[in-house]
Amino acid sequence: MEIFISRNIEDGSLLLDEEESRHCIRVLRHRKGDEINVIDGNGCLYRCILTSDNTDGASAEIIGREENWGTHPYRLTMAVCPTKNTDRYEWFAEKACEIGVDTIVPVVGEHSERRIFKPARIEKILVSAAKQSLKGSIPSVEDIVTVKDFIARDADRTKDKDGKVLKLMAYCFEDENHPRTSIKEALKDMSEGCKDITVMIGPEGDFSKEEAALAMENGYIPVHLGPSRLRTETAALAAVNAVYSHFML
Amino acid sequence: MEIFISRNIEDGSLLLDEEESRHCIRVLRHRKGDEINVIDGNGCLYRCILTSDNTDGASAEIIGREENWGTHPYRLTMAVCPTKNTDRYEWFAEKACEIGVDTIVPVVGEHSERRIFKPARIEKILVSAAKQSLKGSIPSVEDIVTVKDFIARDADRTKDKDGKVLKLMAYCFEDENHPRTSIKEALKDMSEGCKDITVMIGPEGDFSKEEAALAMENGYIPVHLGPSRLRTETAALAAVNAVYSHFML
Numbered sequence: 022m023e024i025f026i027s028r029n030i031e032d033g034s035l036l037l038d039e040e041e042s043r044h045c046i047r048v049l050r051h052r053k054g055d056e057i058n059v060i061d062g063n064g065c066l067y068r069c070i071l072t073s074d075n076t077d078g079a080s081a082e083i084i085g086r087e088e089n090w091g092t093h094p095y096r097l098t099m100a101v102c103p104t105k106n107t108d109r110y111e112w113f114a115e116k117a118c119e120i121g122v123d124t125i126v127p128v129v130g131e132h133s134e135r136r137i138f139k140p141a142r143i144e145k146i147l148v149s150a151a152k153q154s155l156k157g158s159i160p161s162v163e164d165i166v167t168v169k170d171f172i173a174r175d176a177d178r179t180k181d182k183d184g185k186v187l188k189l190m191a192y193c194f195e196d197e198n199h200p201r202t203s204i205k206e207a208l209k210d211m212s213e214g215c216k217d218i219t220v221m222i223g224p225e226g227d228f229s230k231e232e233a234a235l236a237m238e239n240g241y242i243p244v245h246l247g248p249s250r251l252r253t254e255t256a257a258l259a260a261v262n263a264v265y266s267h268f269m270l
Numbered sequence: 271m272e273i274f275i276s277r278n279i280e281d282g283s284l285l286l287d288e289e290e291s292r293h294c295i296r297v298l299r300h301r302k303g304d305e306i307n308v309i310d311g312n313g314c315l316y317r318c319i320l321t322s323d324n325t326d327g328a329s330a331e332i333i334g335r336e337e338n339w340g341t342h343p344y345r346l347t348m349a350v351c352p353t354k355n356t357d358r359y360e361w362f363a364e365k366a367c368e369i370g371v372d373t374i375v376p377v378v379g380e381h382s383e384r385r386i387f388k389p390a391r392i393e394k395i396l397v398s399a400a401k402q403s404l405k406g407s408i409p410s411v412e413d414i415v416t417v418k419d420f421i422a423r424d425a426d427r428t429k430d431k432d433g434k435v436l437k438l439m440a441y442c443f444e445d446e447n448h449p450r451t452s453i454k455e456a457l458k459d460m461s462e463g464c465k466d467i468t469v470m471i472g473p474e475g476d477f478s479k480e481e482a483a484l485a486m487e488n489g490y491i492p493v494h495l496g497p498s499r500l501r502t503e504t505a506a507l508a509a510v511n512a513v514y515s516h517f518m519l
Contacts, residue, residue, distance in 0.1 A: 091498075091499070093497065093498065112361065116504050116507070119498060119499075119500050119501060119504045120498050120500065120504065120508065121498055153501070154498060154499045154500065154501075155499050156498075203518050203519060204518075205515055205518045247514060247515070247518045248342065249340075249342065249368060249369050249370055249403060249405075249514070250340070250368075250403045250404050251368050251369065251403065252368060252402070252403075255365050255368045255369065258365070258507070258511075259369065259511055259514070262507075262508055262511035262512070262515070263511070263515055265496060265498070265508070266454055266496070266511070266512055266515055269452050269453075269454045269496040270452060
């Protein structure tokens with residue numbers, strides 16, 4: 022099933038941008054009158070009939086729509102420190118999208134070696150991963166932020182949601198004041214009806230004690246991801262899998 | 271923690287091959303008398319003292335050993351059809367090793383596009399993944415085999431182990447005769463004390479009905495990996511994560 026994306030949808034009809042039009046018309050040789058499937062990137066799938074096969078900007082008439090197409094039964098924010106090697110982060114983003122994630126936030130920790138992050142490539146990767154795995158919604162990628170600023174910002178976002186948000190921080194060091202539970206247990210223990218989950222994954226050098234302490238003050242639960250020693254991107258995907266698996270029937 | 275590997279271990283001492291010796295002596299500048307950590311690839315870690323810093327073949331005296339170093343509490347065989355793009359299979363192998371897998375078997379299905387498999391690169395990747403994730407054991411990679419031959423061979427391996435092996439086949443199509451359960455449920459339902467698990471992951475084109483039927487006849491349980499539509503390598507890693515997470519305390 023081929024999926025196109027349009028950011029230009031007005032009631033009843035939509036326009037494909039140049040890249041999508043070229044792919045649809047030149048590569049896949051669709052012509053006026055053909056039926057195509059288009060997502061808006063916000064969760065909706067449109068069944069359409071091409072009304073123009075212009076390779077610079079094809080247009081289509083919407084004949085059907087499906088909300089929450091290929092969605093998942095939770096809302097997951099992954100705050101993950103950039104990896105030294107960008108490919109590894111891009112790989113994580115692609116796989117997380119296939120499995121089910123809503124927001125990816127590159128966070129820079131005090132022990133992070135890599136402090137820059139270029140979202141452009143990741144956004145392209147997420148669009149094709151969403152199309153490929155038949156999802157109407159494309160995960161959003163936020164601007165890079167420090168771990169401490171993210172914790173503060175997230176505290177605002179989640180306050181007054183008493184118990185309806187689960188915030189987890191995965192770190193490696195043992196902290197006698199804050200014994201870690203496994204992510205599996207933390208998910209089991211989360212309050213009834215909670216579907217909004219945030220997981221923070223630290224850099225190779227782990228979170229700093231200060232970052233961990235600040236997170237705990239702001240309602241984060243310290244978790245481990247089991248006995249294996251995982252690279253940042255593997256740990257991040259293991260967390261996405263743990264959430265996906267928790268909600269699996 | 272730097273880890274070296276040696277396949278040449280005799281009681282009391284061991285030899286590093288040329289590549290490992292060069293890395294140890296030339297790159298990391300270790301000298302006679304230094305303490306190094308060496309795995310045998312079969313689960314054992316040796317603490318050693320370098321007795322020669324020859325860059326062609328360094329030798330060391332064993333002063334301590336730890337069995338089952340960095341092991342996991344299950345035995346997992348992943349029989350996964352080769353992906354069109356080799357990188358994706360290599361990526362799966364690396365991540366599966368980090369999380370915990372014992373054997374990887376490339377299997378060719380009737381709907382497989384790719385029917386060849388070069389193990390050499392994967393074996394190198396597994397060695398560095400095992401070192402990097404502090405595991406004494408390196409997953410073995412078997413020769414490529416057809417799905418049907420694998421099922422027959424695996425039936426021999428697992429017969430008479432009544433209930434002590436869980437065999438799962440993940441496919442996408444609905445089969446009224448064999449309704450699928452989720453891999454999570456299948457793991458929950460497995461018999462007490464079972465730790466030996468085999469999971470088969472099909473090609474992009476899925477398993478054929480005949481392959482699925484043969485698997486069922488041979489004790490495989492048909493499973494799905496949840497609602498998301500996953501690429502072969504993502505499905506394979508999701509299965510490894512599901513097993514890892516099942517045994518997580």
